[in-house]
Amino acid sequence: MTPQETVERALALSKADGCVVVANERSETNLRWANNTLTTNGAMRSRQLAVISVVNGAAGAAVGVVARSAVTPDNLEDIVRASEHAAREAGPADDAAPLVEPDESADEWEAPPAETSVAVFGRFAPDLGEAFRVAGSEQRLLFGFAEHVVTTAYVASSTGLRRRWAQPTGRFEINGKSPDFARSAWAGQYTTDFTDIDLGAADAELTRRLGWAERSVELPAGRYETLLPPTSVADLMIYLYISAGARDADEGRTVFSKPGGGTKIGERLSDFPVTLRSDPRAPGLECAPFTAATASFGGLVSVFDNGQPIEATDWIRSGELTNLIRTRSWAAKTGAPPRPIVDNLLLEGQPDGRSAEEMIAATDRGLLLTCLWYIREVDPQTLLLTGLTRDGVYLVEGGEVTAAVNNFRWNESPVDLLARLTEVGRSERCLCREWNDFFTRTAMPTLRVPDFNMSTVSQAF
């Protein structure tokens, strides 16, 4: 059965008051390396069918979700009945909303699933072998990961809605170290097909940074003027973004709740004209233009919203909080517009923002970071996060990098950083470090923060 046949047959079998079927087809391949040699690899295929049944009741609609990977013509009816049974046992759903009606879309519904295979590394793998050879001859060790995943989602509803989206997601990370591991540098990139990965350029950047680290100085904990590169800004802004649920804020449970009730929408978070936004059509960062969810969670995502169109959304506009993530159910309860979560995130300042190199040149004395790591929430009230610096903290003096510095544990809130920043650089596409397992499509600027809180020294390298 094709995915389209499967979802149509499941809908036809449904006896529920409403039904949404989400079929995901996935193929992926990866290479992983360490110490200038391959460590693991793989080529995997998978699929999943989720049947979401809605049963109306006096106290409200109930929902059941049954998701299975092994689906055959013989067991499809069992899956549909199990989903209906789950809905009847569930009781009213907290996030119940009318199912999404069909709209006009240009999706290629009839198209087969898009695919990838290990062939996507046809040019990359030999280049990597050559990079290992060169690195070995130059006393450097290379570590890293390359992955290409293609998922195709088919969303079909008893309302007649049919949507299809094929999403390629590639990530490439490379880490160079000295043989004693004491010096470390990192580069990463999001890609849709690996044709734009320039391994030679990435390796040259690592070599340049390892060169910066040939001189090292010890600095104590304290507050430092700090240049946060796009990769680090992305990790902080993603945390802010997933903490930006309207419901939690309305209930007084987040950093975006307003004393006295309500949310901070309309309040100024930064004196700089920074804009944090998502747009499924952002060039090079395209993502699904409709919701495809197989579970409701966290007040952020609802299975009832499957198929709803996703539009460009400004979360922070010119420094002012403008929107929070809001399901259709919560929107209806609060009289506010739905704001679905989007799978990309862009932070932008003024169009004439300086490049990272120009910002370094304009720094009298400060720290230049590479990555942030092991980021965890310490206090949701302020969205205080903790974490480490990783793979290169550099001392900038007189407009130039003069040495590498020890790593630090930091404690900072991304919301407070927006209020305290003193410069926003030019935004560029970047791959975050901590969260790139689940969030890869970002464009961020370098930020200058006058007093980043380095709480203690970490001995780690």
Next chain:
Amino acid sequence: MPDIDPAFLALPMRRLADAALARARELGVAHADFRFERVRTQDLALRDGRLETTRDGEDVGFAVRVVHDGTWGFAAGVDLTPEAAVRVAEHAVEVATVSRSINSERIELAEEPVYPDVTWVSAYDVDPFTVSDADKIGLLTEWSERLLSADGVDHVDAQLEQVLENKFYADLAGTVTTQQRVRVNPQLTVVAVDRAHGSFETMRTCAPPVGRGWEYLTGTGWDWDAELAQLPEWLAERTKAPSVDAGRYDLVIDPSNLWLVIHESIGHATELDRALGYEAAYAGTSFATFDKLGSLRYGSGVMNVTGDRTVQHGLSTIGYDDEGVQTQTWDIVKDGVLSGFQLDRRMARLKGLGRSNGCAFADSPLHIPLQRMANVSVQPAPDGPSTEELIAGVDRGIFIVGDKSWSIDMQRYNFQFTGQRFFKIENGKLAGQLRDVAYQATTTDFWGSMEAVGGPQTWVLGGAFTCGKAQPGQVAPVSHGAPAALFRGVNVLNTVREAGR
């Protein structure tokens, strides 16, 4: 011992294994293994007593891993036919071939006895997938309503994760294993909101996730009624508690908090793949390098740590690992000195350590097995003190209960933890709760400051469902046994001050 689910046994794993392994043998591999898994999951979540998340999932699939021309090759698929199994075996060899040019370490595996056809099932009474959703949601609703009706509780989040995991493994050497295990993770969180001041506090249950069945929610292994009765009072007390003065304190740490410190600062630090650099670009490395085995002073002389995949109800517990190795128990830290690592077959061979100690695990039929964490546990002192006796030995300190925020660096030196509850200790007695506490330390300093270890009566098996490692990312369930313990002179931060307020 419960039986293996007949619905799993009815799946065609043996036919697929025969087809895949035969094809791999034809293609000239030095090693091939076939793993077929079915993982059932159900997630339930309620907000303020109303159902928000319900999802019943089942993943079925299989993987073939080969060593071909000295190089790994791995492929996985979901079509359950012998023809598809043959194709996956061919893909695995193809992946090995493409990878050959970037592999410079010839792959060889440690020897392991052959287990011709063995079965293992974890210890539980009631498979949660045999309990009706109405009963499960009904219990979570009743608990939520009980908490919501208490003074000072504005919101209640309830969640329950359940897993039924079946693994079938067969390799060219002749080992065949069929296994089944069950685990559950119930959690409830209460929230107090002060609208006028725009502030809020939360507190979560300390019941650990466990390798048990539905019985865990109905009175076996945890006293839910007692914990739910106390939670609102503890929350109310915390909202009025004073903010901590930053500085050095003696800490008495409850097992509900200490398990996570063990996980981060011992469990991950003694994974040999980290020490060898395989995780250097992602999860990180370890200060506990291989050359320090037998000599590194990890902590004080009262520190004894074991690794095992055998403890009853442990989340990492299983009969045979994902490389066909029978599971074991061994020393990781003995009298304060590093004495063992966690291994898989390849690393055991590479370092000449004899047999693997059985830590290979893949979280899905589609992922490659890696060295993943055993149940790494700190042993209690045989005639050790009670928690009250430990507290009695402290003049100025803090008693810390429950885990919350955690973070540690890439080499497992510098860590920072918070908790669910912090009780001030004055002159050997508890003197009310404190707020805004975090503690920071360096691993060897911290374990070196452990002056006393509680007795077996204080020991609790904590743990988590979602230990992360590797790229592509894999999550693993793991337990950590901990006694209560006393640490002298640990650095305590005030988190409000850290935020610059």
